[in-house]
Amino acid sequence: MSESSRRILLGRVLGAFGIRGEAKLESWTEPRAAIFRYQPWIVRDPQGRERELSGVRGRESGKYLIANLPGVTDREAVEALHGTEIYVPRSALPPPREGEFYWVDLEGLDVVTTQGVALGKVSHLFATGANDVLVARDDERERMIPFVIPQYVLSVDFEARRVTVDWDPDF
Secondary structure (H helix, E strand, C coil): CCHHHCEEEEEEEEEEECCCCEEEEEECCCCHHHHHHCCCEEEECCCCCEEEECCCEEEEECCEEEEECCCCCCHHHHHCCCCCEEEEEHHHCCCCCCCCCCHHHHCCCEEEECCCCEEEEEEEEEECCCCEEEEEECCCCEEEEECCCCCCEEEEECCCCEEEECCCCCC
């Protein structure tokens, strides 16, 4: 997939907020209100239908964001969007700072141990309360490796398309 066609999942619609057509959003950006900076959005509903959405405004409220979606004016219309995913093109995001990575950029990279044992490819990453976890998958199994630099993840080499880890291949 080319850089220009890659998409980043930034959040999703959780449901309606109030009766005026506002939507409650979950955002995975840091800070979470930064999701409003990256527009236009490509929104994909649970049935797989996609459309572009521009001009979304919003605010923080507790652990969620509250958004005004253009063209959505009542609670029923928002409820119909429940579960809709919010994407932006990868090119819309700023370059990561030194030593930081967008998870999507790691997906598909080979994962190898310090001894050169192949553990598969990065399938995805996920957050836990303690640290992020890299999931390396091959044809036979899936390994969950704490994404802790430099304890377990020793290097990320985008040119070689490889992540080197200090990890027991049998674990």
